[in-house]
Structure formats: C-alpha cells, structure tokens
Amino acid sequence: MDYLSGQTQSPTLDFSPTPCDVRMRAVPMPALESPCLACKQHASCLPAEFADAAQNVSGKVLIGRRRLRKGQDAFRQGDRVEYLHVVRAGSFKLRFGLRDGREHVSAFALAGDLLEPGAIGTGRHVCSATALEDADVCFVAFESLMDARGDSAALLREQLPAQLARELVRSQRLLMLIAHTSADVRVAAFLLHWSQRLAERGYSPDEFQLRMSRNDIGSHLGLSLETVSRTMSALDARGWIVVEKRRLRVRRRRELAQLCDDALPGGDPLFTREIAVAPRAEPRRERAQSLLEA
Amino acid sequence: MDYLSGQTQSPTLDFSPTPCDVRMRAVPMPALESPCLACKQHASCLPAEFADAAQNVSGKVLIGRRRLRKGQDAFRQGDRVEYLHVVRAGSFKLRFGLRDGREHVSAFALAGDLLEPGAIGTGRHVCSATALEDADVCFVAFESLMDARGDSAALLREQLPAQLARELVRSQRLLMLIAHTSADVRVAAFLLHWSQRLAERGYSPDEFQLRMSRNDIGSHLGLSLETVSRTMSALDARGWIVVEKRRLRVRRRRELAQLCDDALPGGDPLFTREIAVAPRAEPRRERAQSLLEA
DNA sequence: CGATAGGTTGACTAAGCTCAACGTCGGTGG
C-alpha cells in the first residue's frame, strides 16, 4: 500500500487489529527494529533521521505507530509532551480551544510533518492534533531520544533547532499575512501553500481535495467561514480556480501568486522601495475590487 | 552606569568613541576577556550562558558589543546571519519590509532578549532590528559558538531549542490574538504584555514609557495607527489607563486582563467548554460596546 | 524658528461579520 501514489483519495487503511487502546493514549510499541528504515516515507520524513540516529546509538529508544480515524486526536491540548509525533499518512489540524469556547486552528500537517514542533520546549501540548481523515502517525519517546549520545547526536543538535527556526519563520509569515492582507489574499495564499505542500509530496498541485472544513480554514486565517466560502466563490467566478465543495482545481496559478505578491517580504528594504513605486501594475484596492465584482 | 536602575528614562549612553564604524556593520571586537561575566545583565541574560560556555571552551569565540543610536539597525533584513545578537540595554523593533513598501513589525525586544531567534536556522536575517532608543547590543559569532565542544556544549543543545520553542509558542499566541479578537482586546493585551516584560526587568509595571510609535504598535497588531490611538483613548476614557503620548499608566489591571481573558487558550477543551457556558459575565459584544461608548 | 514626525480626533467608507434561509450529502434508524 503506497501512501504517495494515490492522487487525492484517502488511503485505504486497515483499522481492524490496531495495537493502540480505545482511549487513544500514546502507548509505545515495544522494540520495532528500525521501522523508519522500512517506511515508504523515509526519504522525505524529517524526523526519521532523528529516529535512526537514536536507534543506532541506544536500543532503548521507544518508537511506535498508531492509526487514527477521522476526528480522533493524536494528542490533546494539555497532555504531557512525551512523544515526538510525525505524520506518516493522512492529515491533521492543530487546534487549541479558547476560553470562550471557540477554537483556533494554528496549523495543518501532512505526511512527513512533525506535529507541533513548538511542544518540544514546553512541558505540555499547547494544541490538540486532530485527524482530518483516517491517518497514520509515528511517535518516538522524546526523553529517550534526547538522551541519545554519540556521533549521531549531532543530528539532534542541528536538525531540531533548524526545524524549529523554520517553523518560526513560517509562523511569522502567517502572522504578517493575517495582520496585513485582505480576505482574498489570505485565501489565495492558503490555497497556493496547500497546493505546494501537496506537490512536494507527489500529489497533483492543480487538482486536489481540501481535507478541512471552511470553518477550519477561516479559523486558521482569521476569517469567518462565510467569508472563506464567498472568497472562494469569487475566485471561481474569476476563473482562477474551480471549487466544488472540498474538491479544488487551480486554473490560474500565476494570477493567484500575483495576488499574494505584495504580501511577501521584500529583499533589501531600499530595493523594495524602488520596485514598489515603479512597475507595479495596479494598487491593491483595484485588484480586490475587480475580484469581488467580476 | 546601571541600565536597570532608571525607571522609564532612556539610559544615558556614551557614544563618543565607539569601536564600530559608521555604516554600522557588525565588526567583532577582538578578544574581550569574558565580558559577559562582568555584565550587569548577566543574571537575567539568556545567551550570556551560551557565551560563557563557548568562552570556557575555546578562546576563539568572537564576542563584542555595540552601541546604537535611536533608529539605527543592529542588522538588516537580508544580511547574512553571522552573529547572535542580544539586547543589553534599550529596546528594538524587529520589522521586515513588504514588497508593496509597507512594513510589518514582528516583535519588540528588550534587554536580555535574543534578537530574531528565528534567524538561527535561516542563512539570512528575515527582519531588520531597529533601535527604538539609544541601545546597547552584545553579539557572539554564531559559527564559533556552535563549534564549541565539551560539557558546556550541552547548554547550546538544550537552551537554544527551548528558546526557539518558547518563541514559537509566543508567536502562535500573537497569531491567535490577531486572528480572533477585536482591536481593544489586542491593544489591551499588548499593553499588559509590555507592562509585564518591563516588570520582569525591574521597571514599574504600572507606569512606563512606550518606546514605539502608534504606527509600530498598529503594524504589530494588525491595526491602523488611528485605531490604536482611538482604542487607547477609549481605554483612557474608561479610566483603565492614562495615556499621554507615549507615557502610560495602568490603572485597572484587573479589568484589562479580564478583557483579554477570552482570548487566552483554555486548558482541557472539555473543561473549557464547561466554564464557557456557565460563569461568563457578558458576551464579547457587550463589552466592546461599553468600552467604545463610555 | 521653521520643518517634520508623531499623535488625536472627526467624517466617511468599505471589508468582513452576523444572522438567516436554503441546499446537499452522508449516515442512521425505523
């Protein structure tokens, strides 16, 4: 069963005799021998290297795998951080509940992604990781991994901060997007990003399935679900995408990217200022108008 | 000259014979002998430990200090990441330019803060670090620091990711704040956060000076400068704070905190749901209204 | 002492939120 081959279909997983209990607590499987090496995702899986490293050094690294049905949580907000979770197949949303009952979706995760990298520093999970479809997740006991000594420990020393830093930059970008752009830019950027991430995993970037609800997208982007829906409809009406419920087709990648362009950080501020005044086709306002009224 | 003693006054720094050139490039001073140990900030300075560690192990660690006048940059967006910068005195804004000429302020930094922790993974600085007042910054050559071996290298291995992870969580919080709350909550949260950070550094949490412009605050919070101004005026009219230009007095901390309460992540989602329906005094709408029309 | 940057306030506008109605799909139970 190859999780990379299918286009936008959910992989058919076997759920019958799973080695995890009903309450979905993360119970480590005892002593799989280098399961990461056998994993189809191995090449693209970031923390596989961690696992390898740890495995090579000490036999005590606890590693395991779990299958989750749509809607189940890999871990919950408030849980102790005991494992490093990696998505093997399927997709997740990372969400945390607000005091007033609403929830905020802080990220979406695909195969190969580390679930909540920020949890590494904190003692407890800030987010819950909820499967958006039937999914498969690997986990490595965190403590045992960090205790690993020797040559391969260098991987930990260098890969982990790098991963965190990358996540941090990603987070800053999203923040900027939400703080400084209008709904259409946010949605377009989100779709392009999702498309790109699918492409990186061998799926078609131009035709795919959104695994999350409009509500999830809205929460992620700081928009109401209605606005997400409307904006997508508007992009559809423009002919830039085709939306049919959660099925999505990208028709005008160039135009979508152009729409997001202003929201990207420029290079040297001075240089930015130069190109900002010169060859810009039309101010943002105009573009938004034409989008919503075409 | 003690940078911690003065209340809200800018520390009087001597700029006459500074060992950094006019273009403000980060030129390392040669071989100060453990300057971090002599630093008044040492106890509260996070990366001082890094420096110590590195210093103890290899004499080749390049470390230095620079003084910056208000408006000058410790580094610029696009610069190669060569040094780890730490604020010794004064304050900074971290900003990056957008392609359309606007700028986004991603963070503010105070004494003891690491400037742009996210830069550690990336080869180049994503932000410029601009002094909001005359300031003093320490820097350590990054490469030489990472090459340090031995016992104290453990500090690097553990402190750095922890710092990054903390920053990541902070960033997520801010994102949530911006995505899900109204202008008054954002401003109140910002003021409380600023106040708290000053308190941590020994300043009064109830009376202080904002070092950044309304524009900076707005950019940081995803608001226009006018909205920031108006919101502050409204809080003032309510008697919760006293604003006079950049001078600020906190009068009703409790009420301010209450205003932000809903925006905080709850504990267990289930528990959250329970308290959400019961003892909540008034829905958000009401509160916002009363704030703006009192 | 004028120039300039920053702050406040007002009037108007518009982007996006809320409320509501309606349609579709998929699951579940009679």
Add this chain to the structure above:
DNA sequence: CCACCGACGTTGAGCTTAGTCAACCTATCG
C-alpha cells in the same frame, strides 16, 4: 428502503468594526 437528522457549504441582507482621508495640534530636531 426511505425518512430523518446533523454537519457542511452557499448565498443574501443588514450591520459593525476598523480602515481611509483629512485637519489639526504638539514636541523635537536641525
């Protein structure tokens, strides 16, 4: 098998918040 239900998505109407534009004031700095 069909009817019902709940979750999700779409679309419309009206309203609210915050953005825009503008005038004015003050402090600061050459």
